[in-house]
Amino acid sequence: MAHDHQHGHHHHGDHQNRTDIDWADMAEHLEEQAELFAPLYRKAAAWVATQQPEPGLVVDVGSGPGVVSCLLADEFPGARVVAVDGSGPLLERARDRAERLGLADRFGTLEVELPSGLADLEYPADLLWAGRSLHHLGDQRAGLAAFAERLAPGGVVALVEGGLPARFLPRDIGIGRPGLQSRLDAAEEAWFGEMRAALPGSVGEAEDWAALLTGVGLRHATSRTFLLDxxxxxxxxxxAYAVATFRRRRESFEDLLDAGDLATLDQLLDPDDKSSLHHRPDVFVLAAHTVHTGQARPVG
Known part of the structure; x- marks a missing residue:
């Protein structure tokens, strides 16, 4: 399963080790990634709209700088959208984006810690979107239960979790040992495990999202995967996204990779090296994100 800690959505927490994430510092990267992935998110939102076609209130939990929040506002033109996050600076970016796009009259923000802060929502949500934010909560089952509690009757939760690790380069890139990205994936899994373990109240949980959705009382759990190619x-x-991704992996995984792979990463990140990501003609982006949905019981 792909976890990808460099996503456009998140929960702002207080873990204090090498897995610390300075979300405000990542704001530009988060925006650039979400904008690049916009075609994928639009397809995912259109699919969710087949299950909840005319929501009155859409809540984007762990919204980050609001790129996807605004995409949801486009997909659901009759809805009010509330971006919920723990980072004030990112929510300020979200408000600025909504203003630039002419969405401010039906766009709001809520700065709270998750999941308890969802109780501050003024109204229950018809659609609650959580894009790679649930896995930043120590107790994912309790977090998902809190999401479900804030749904209106018949409301839908849409979780973006899992998928496949992103790919940027061929297996053999002509420098270093072939298979670099597979080893980066393994380092990512180790990093992710440490990040999860360091979260307050961390609880191990099998990532059977359909079972988790059903377990918190939601119906019609289903999943679909969307591709960015x-x-x-x-x-x-x-x-630029590929360069930023590899740079953050170089910084985060330094003690999880051997000297040869670190040297290869340094070469890939050197703008003066013709074999670097800055110049290579074989750089691509291939990623798959999975969306899992569940629906609250209607009235009656």
Whole structure:
């Protein structure tokens, strides 16, 4: 399963080790990634709309800088959208984006810690979207139960969790040992495990999302995976995203990789090296995100 700690959505927490994430510092990267992934998110939102076509209130939990919140506002033009996050600076970006896009009259923000802060929502949600934010809560089952409690009758939860690890390069890139990305995936899994273990109240949980949705009282649990396929040669935005992703992996996984792989990463990140990500013609972006949905019981 892909976890990808570099997503456009999140929960702002207080873990204090090498897995610390400074969300405000990542704001630009979060925006760039979400904008690059916009085609994937639009397809996912359109699929969710087949289950909840005309929500009055859409809540984006762990919204980050609000890129997806605004996409949801586009997909559901009759809805009010509330972006919920623990980072004030990111929510300020979300408000600015909504203003620029002409959405401010039906766009709001709520700065709270999750999941308890969801109780501050003024109205129950017809659609609660959580894009790679649930796995930043120590007790995911309790977090999901809190999501379900804030649904209106017949309301839908849409979780973006899992999928496949993103790919940017061929297996053999002509420098270093072949299979670098597979080893980066293994390092990501180790990093993710440490991040989860360091969260307050961390509870181990099998990632059977359909069972978890059903377990908190939701019905019709179903899943679908959406693909982002940007083949080589990529444009400037996709290349910049690849560079930023590899840079953060180099910083985060330094003690999880051997000296040879670290040297290869340094070469890939060197803008003066013709074999780097800055210049290579074989860079691509291929990613798959899975959306899991469940519905609250209607009235009656």
């Amino acid at each position: 940007l083949p080589a040669p990529v444009g400037e935005a996709a290349r």
